[in-house]
Amino acid sequence: MSSSDHLPVQIPDGFAPLGTSGTRLLEIERAKASFSPAELREYIYGNEYLERQSRILPIVENEPAFDKSQIHYMSRGDKYRHGLRKDKRMVQLTREHGWSAEDVKVAEELVDMPAAFGLHNSMFLKTLRSQSNDEQQELFTKPAENFEIIGCYAQTELGHGSNVQGLETTATYRPETKSFIINTPGMSSMKWWIGGLGRTADHAVVMAQLYTPDGKDGKLVKRGPFPFVVPLRDRKTRELLPGRTVMDIGPKAGYPMTDNGTAIFNNVEIPHINFLAKFANVDPESGRFTAPKHDKVAYGTMTFIRANIVQQARMILARSATVAIRYCAVRRQFADRDAPQTDDGRKPSESQVLNYLLVQARIFPPLVQAFALHYTGRAMMTAYNASQAALEEGDFSLLADVHASSSGLKSLSTIMASNAIEECRRACGGHGYSLSGGLASLYADYLPQVTWEGDSYMISQQTGRYLFKTMRSVLADRNSPANKANDTAQYITRYVDNPNAKAPFKYAGDLSDPQIFVDAFAHRAAYLTATALRKRDIEKRTWNDLLIDIFRMSTAHSQFILVNNFAQAIMHDEELASKPAVHRIMTTCFELFACYTMDTEASEFLSSGYLQPKQHELLRSRTHALLAELRPQAVPLVDAWGCPDYLLNSALGRADGNVYPALVRFAQGEPLNETRFNVAIDEDELEVGKEQGVRAWTKL
Amino acid sequence: MSSSDHLPVQIPDGFAPLGTSGTRLLEIERAKASFSPAELREYIYGNEYLERQSRILPIVENEPAFDKSQIHYMSRGDKYRHGLRKDKRMVQLTREHGWSAEDVKVAEELVDMPAAFGLHNSMFLKTLRSQSNDEQQELFTKPAENFEIIGCYAQTELGHGSNVQGLETTATYRPETKSFIINTPGMSSMKWWIGGLGRTADHAVVMAQLYTPDGKDGKLVKRGPFPFVVPLRDRKTRELLPGRTVMDIGPKAGYPMTDNGTAIFNNVEIPHINFLAKFANVDPESGRFTAPKHDKVAYGTMTFIRANIVQQARMILARSATVAIRYCAVRRQFADRDAPQTDDGRKPSESQVLNYLLVQARIFPPLVQAFALHYTGRAMMTAYNASQAALEEGDFSLLADVHASSSGLKSLSTIMASNAIEECRRACGGHGYSLSGGLASLYADYLPQVTWEGDSYMISQQTGRYLFKTMRSVLADRNSPANKANDTAQYITRYVDNPNAKAPFKYAGDLSDPQIFVDAFAHRAAYLTATALRKRDIEKRTWNDLLIDIFRMSTAHSQFILVNNFAQAIMHDEELASKPAVHRIMTTCFELFACYTMDTEASEFLSSGYLQPKQHELLRSRTHALLAELRPQAVPLVDAWGCPDYLLNSALGRADGNVYPALVRFAQGEPLNETRFNVAIDEDELEVGKEQGVRAWTKL
Known part of the structure; x- marks a missing residue:
């Protein structure tokens, strides 16, 4: 019998596809090469990249937290958990191996599971780094780089995606308390689609329409959308802070490991320092607004x-x-x-x-x-x-x-x-x-x-x-x-x-x-x-x-x-x-x-x-x-493109051509195969028992 | 607060999108009609169909077993179960209401959940009805019509889809025992993709290459693919019969409720009567084969x-x-x-x-x-x-x-x-x-x-x-x-x-x-x-x-x-x-x-x-x-096409235009929202607790 004893259904040893094997067919294909695939690969990627990849691949493909073989059987919730585990482990491995940013990029490409920390690592950190003054770098950027706070980037709203100028969330400056009040005025203003916001992040960079008092009569004037750091959850208990309503927006066509989320802010007060102030300025005392110089690097x-x-x-x-x-x-x-019959009169293969x-x-x-x-x-x-x-x-x-x-x-x-x-x-x-x-x-x-x-x-x-x-x-x-x-x-x-x-x-x-x-x-x-x-x-x-x-x-x-x-x-x-x-x-x-x-x-x-x-x-x-x-x-x-099997994660695209055995193993992993079901029309009970282990073949 | 008390996250009462409501926008659209949508609908479908649909729709959309609101949150296994429950209930309702075949077709269209009995109802029954002689109609077709046996139609193999003549499964006639031996010669010959075979069916119509003894020397000769009825499971215990290896082939891009399956037959013996013999014939005594007349209705x-x-x-x-x-x-x-500003100088909406x-x-x-x-x-x-x-x-x-x-x-x-x-x-x-x-x-x-x-x-x-x-x-x-x-x-x-x-x-x-x-x-x-x-x-x-x-x-x-x-x-x-x-x-x-x-x-x-x-x-x-x-x-x-909301099952396509509230309800249903997660890098535990019910807003 096969050695995979934990599989609910086993198939006979030595049971192979009829005819020329996939492995042999690919060997024949490879023998036809008119050029060196390795030489082309080096030309495409360059040596530095290939060396980096070959250093990192064995680490990630053997890491249990990065296993891909069970993902397709998981519920969406378990996929989120798998992704969170993977993201934590990626940070651990980065520290253990002293990986550079380039190394991590290659590791993430190979693992290919965008998950809970995805937006923390990209837009949250990027925005903090580029839009913070020195004090904010200490207060927000450093803890974020050390994963002491986990963040997300909250721009899109339920009613506004492409049109950033049309965002409805407000941030109103109140000079008396030197604070901003973040508010979600209506359902269409709910932050929506925000990666990592649903269950993971404890902080958000929130893009909100800034309102500050006008110089003359103190009337509030709209200044356009700007980024604010808004704490969401208690960092330890993970409980939401008052005034925040936050949830995952539910399953999507893909991206199951990412908790895209929504948030409502009900007059949430944040201190002046949480306004990311590198390019624009709100005077703490008067609330006077200074427009940003044109951001040429954008x-x-x-x-x-x-x-x-x-x-x-x-x-x-x-x-x-x-x-x-x-x-x-x-x-x-x-x-x-148009193929001729073979010499011995059989049909062509x-x-x-x-x-x-x-x-x-x-x-x-x-x-x-x-x-x-x-x-x-x-x-x-x-x-x-x-x-x-x-x-x-x-x-x-x-x-x-x-x-x-x-x-x-x-x-x-x-x-x-x-x-x-x-x-x-x-x-x-x-x-x-x-x-x-x-x-x-x-x-x-x-x-x-x-x-x-x-x-x-x-x-x-x-x-x-x-x-x-x-x-x-x-x-x-x-x-x-x-x-x-x-x-x-x-x-x-x-x-x-x-x-x-x-x-x-x-x-x-x-x-x-x-x-x-x-x-x-x-x-x-x-x-x-x-x-x-x-x-x-x-x-x-x-x-x-x-x-x-x-x-x-x-x-x-x-x-x-x-x-x-x-x-x-x-x-x-x-x-x-x-x-x-x-x-x-x-x-x-x-x-x-x-x-x-x-x-x-x-x-x-x-x-x-x-x-x-x-x-x-x-x-x-x-x-x-x-x-x-x-x-x-x-x-x-x-x-020549050299996509590793671990990246492809495909029974059909395997480098060794063993397609059919891989399809069979995929079937063997399906958890439904552990259960026997009741099809009697008038009985409500759906299950009648567990499959009795190994079936057929050797028992005949 | 909202009345949906079981939802883990609630949102404030009366919280609505800003601006003109979706309902109003669709009303305005409808007022522009240059024709009667109802008249066009009647022209497309005819009265008979529309009357049937309006009779059946209220039954299916209010049937708990046909509920669509939770499907997207379910694991694949639970989707299979939901589908099996739906299929049983469909049979019950058909009996209760005395539905005709046309009624059932309309009901299935509206419910739109192809599931465990799908191939039983179509290809299994169709093949039995068209290929059985009178004795076989009694033996197989009638019990199948009464759901006393549940079947599937096993044609495709792991290595052969389009090319039916290339099928590898064999059915060899043995005159001594008046039986056929069904055999799967290799991995590429495994029946594969067969809807309902994975967990549901207890019988299969198996397409297999018929071998019968040649008149002169008794040498076995290949006669081409023919249909055989093969029992798979005990109808009560649902245990597989000896010589059968059967399983679900695992998750697909879609069709989660259908248990597409695979089967290996290891010299499974079936009696002569299980050869569906309306068009071809194998003489029980001699094993002499009579080719079918051309099937003109195919x-x-x-x-x-x-x-x-x-x-x-x-x-x-x-x-x-x-x-x-x-x-x-x-x-x-x-x-x-190109829109002009409004008269009072505001930006156009x-x-x-x-x-x-x-x-x-x-x-x-x-x-x-x-x-x-x-x-x-x-x-x-x-x-x-x-x-x-x-x-x-x-x-x-x-x-x-x-x-x-x-x-x-x-x-x-x-x-x-x-x-x-x-x-x-x-x-x-x-x-x-x-x-x-x-x-x-x-x-x-x-x-x-x-x-x-x-x-x-x-x-x-x-x-x-x-x-x-x-x-x-x-x-x-x-x-x-x-x-x-x-x-x-x-x-x-x-x-x-x-x-x-x-x-x-x-x-x-x-x-x-x-x-x-x-x-x-x-x-x-x-x-x-x-x-x-x-x-x-x-x-x-x-x-x-x-x-x-x-x-x-x-x-x-x-x-x-x-x-x-x-x-x-x-x-x-x-x-x-x-x-x-x-x-x-x-x-x-x-x-x-x-x-x-x-x-x-x-x-x-x-x-x-x-x-x-x-x-x-x-x-x-x-x-x-x-x-x-x-x-x-x-x-x-x-x-005019009149697709009911129940059929569309879409937050975006609702007839009433209430898109944003429906997206919010979908988020509220996500089970992940019940749990709080632990993001600390060095702690293996992924969960820290349950969300504490209703959040924010009214508590401020």
Whole structure:
């Protein structure tokens, strides 16, 4: 019998799938590699990251508090508990091993269980650090860094998410007592969705509309939203302090370990020092308000967060492609329609699902999109650093372009990644629906990325505004140096100079020039901008009338950036050029990314007259040919991304290909299997007893 | 205080959202109706259905066993128990009220909790009824109908889903004992995914490869997959019988109440009578096998099931649109950019999210798609009945067209509906992510429809094969009467006669002729077929090479059917014509459906040369204009679908618009709120106590 004696149902020893094993099938795939996956991996991540990961992985994957094998059987409450335990243990391990912030980041990525302390570690600490004066650093930041207080960041309200200026919670200064009164005026003002607020946090940074007395007649005047530190619970007894109503908001599609919470403040009084006062000021005596100087770094912070979102989306795409590609290499279904009979007259054996072109068309795009996001994420970090350096020199010229592009890229990359998870899950057929596959829960947990940090549909307006502004400026004076300062202004200028340009390719071979795609995507983004700008400035259409056009412009601009950064690497990245085999396969990935994306969006290339119908047909054929070309390299390519089994947590995506035994073990773990149920219609009792241990087989 | 005294956290009496209430906002929307929602509802469903629903709804929504309010807080095990209780109670109520099969269907639709008996009621009973001889009807069907035995339908295996011919489970006939030996030869042969098998069923219909002795030398010969009745458990003690290993396969993305299970049979012996023998025969004495006559009704059954899938997809679209449209009418965020200040100088108030064009572009298409599927589902039922009637006259001519179209429509409608749920969920912003919204769980539960009953990507090959065949036949003799027999042959003939046709519209007003769209979609489907057929028959490309083209053909053909059936109703449905206000709004819905779909697929219309770039621009403008035109009718239109609150089970989609109080109640129900947690890093204990009842507010 199997050695897993605690499992309620056991299966026979040596019971294996019929036919070629998954392990063998993956070995055969790996033998086809035209490049070294290890070399590509090093090129992607760099040695420093890989060394860090290989140091930390064995610690976290062997830590009982970080075990992932039981999570899918747990109730939501037990998932919260598991997450809280994990968060405590992470702090302990950080102290034991003396981990740096980078180490912890890698550990959290691998453990991949956002939980109770998630917002304490990010927004709570970040806000305290950036918005506190020296006294507040001592009073709040240090205890928070030592986990003596646990906090959350309370901005969103039941009635207000995106529109921060519309927040309703009030903080009214009372000079007599030198205190602020925090109040929740109505149900729509309840703080809502706040990570860690539900059961965990004892403190909150609360964003509230500041009211201070006006100089002349002492009338209260609204000053806009500012951050306040509000104690919530007694740090020891964990009882709520008076005036606070706090609870978890209940289960969500994902994120079960995080206690998103709500709070009502009923005239809660906090001392003057709890107003985070680095940028604005309320005079303690008079209550006189001094407005903050413009927070120039805010745009920078957003860009940094968004660059991280793009880098994270890259890993989501790589994970999804890894699971789907490995599983589809192990799964076999139907013989090829055109396959000949074998020599001895038997039917041909079943084909790997990965061989089907329609499957390739669904799961190879996420793989090449991961590489595209990789180069753009890298470029965003470089641009962020350059713009920060320029800022310190008092130069604001880089900021607008970097910020506008980061909005569109946040939008595009999160929509792209979430769609890819689901496409890969569906490509895994029936087994993709089991939580053991790892993609269904990844999807559920990833979805908030589409909505938070700027809703990915709404946020496109920031990019649109910038494209309008740039084109207006080019139209006003196309020779101004400002209009040569960055890629956006340059491609818009090129379009304005030659709006009737045509795609110059005629043969499939022409498509091997990356510049073809850079020019095409640039022309399309500029064409959409020109068309929409005409509606705005000449037809005087309302902004709302143009929201669809603006979303399309933002998408087109962002796709241009992805194509451009990927193309630049293919053409000019010296490290890549020095690795010919890696360069060769990256070139195929680039071509597939560019052709696939262009085909998907073909109507806009056709409508502008840039692309002719015959060229579109050529493009589609080339896309199909590239899928077939990539086929033998698919498993080596996902191996190159090097997602550890511990991270994937997927029966389908295992590196060793032992898919079916892993599915069986997942079934064996289901707690329902311990109980026998009563199906008699007229009996209320639902259970009739416990299963009697091991069943069948050896007993026959 | 609130009267809900059992809730761990209470909120103050009279605590309401600020600003105009959701109820008032929906009242204002309803006052804008240009037609009678009740009249449209009657037109869609017919009186008989509505009377049935209104008779059954009060019974099921007041039945404690069918309560939906606690489900999202339950563990998976408790969800299974809730489902089992619901299934037993449904049988009791059916007996108490003397419900017909139609009544039960309506009750199950409203309760919407597929659970333990789901496959007993469908495939188990259906197979017994259609495949049993008279003796077997007495032995198996009658006890099953009385719920004396509970069954499941065991076809899928761990290694085989779509490819039924590849099943590995064996049933070997042994003339000596007049019995079959059922055996699971390896892990890949384990029955898997079988609904109700995990914990509930005591019997299974097992599809197994039949082996019988060959006449000459008695050598065992494989005869293909056939159904066998296999007892699994003792009906009273519920203990597994010897030789059976059975368990639940563990949690899935959705369907928590259903115990999908697995089984291993280790040489399980069943008597000859357990072979369901209506169509094939194994002689008890000799074991001589007689092959079944071709089961001519099988295609019919599939068509019937798929027509039901299309009708169900229609309701999924209507539900999703109902939730998103009502919520977006209640939710307000940001003031319109172009809105003027109010007369007294205040900022304009926030706009309903439903006013934003980009939101309309995401949530109105599902609404009009629901109407499109409605007409096509109705047409499929008519076609099914006609083809069954013809079959009984020995006329097979209708079968192929009806079956091929039903494959493509199954594929298109399930992909359309699943994507629409998620798009509507995202359009609900942050609150769409809460399970209280109802769409996240609807999505998770709907997803299997995309995969089962023929994987919606793979199944398109059936439609493709038929389109190839039809075009070959037209090319061979375009005057043959067979090539005028149905819409498909007719539009292919039209295309062959005039492959270079052009879209005839020039002005927006031209688009008000439905025939414009019928012709356009027909031309595109034929164009794609012609292009792919050239590759197959002239270039001799492999079938696999063409799978993407074939999927596109199938989609195009199915979209033609949707457009055509909707257009026919607008042009020729007399009942519709007799209700001018309803006809008017349906015409707008049709135009939006046709324009939106054509814009989405524009690249293929452009590539064929049928559509010119200028026409595409016109089409896009018209689509945007139609969204704005539909805006004031959106709430009345979803009201017309009449999805009861009990069915929606959504805090966001409530008919009364009281969204925010419902979100708060959902939070109050979360069991985690009863416990206080210990966050001290160095203490292992996770809990510190119970919350002390009512908090804050009145105590200050």
